[in-house]
Amino acid sequence: MSVIETMTFQLSATTHEAAFLQADRRVQTEFAYHQPGLLRRTTARGRDGNWIVVDVWRSAEEADACDERWGQDAVTREFVALVDEATTRTQRYTTLD
Secondary structure (H helix, E strand, C coil), rough: CCCCEEEECCCCCCCHHHHHHHHHHHHHHHHHCCCCCEEEEEECCCCCCEEEEEEEECCCHHHHHHHHHCCCCHHHHHHHHCCCCHHCCCEEECCCC
């Protein structure tokens, strides 16, 4: 069984979308796809200004290990600085197949 992790959020009031998209691309290429067990990552924007990042992991243990490294990386800290922390919600699901 794999793990699907979602993070929903809004950008901070001072964040320009272009700056966020650049930071998101850096997270994807310089951090996320270097994490053992990450199968897929995608970012999407809703019409209402909400955003979602979806990560698919091979296992919960590998997702947990990435969580531990997340706040220690300069690229991820840049990403987080552009997000409204009060609107951030992370959830994890286990696939049934």
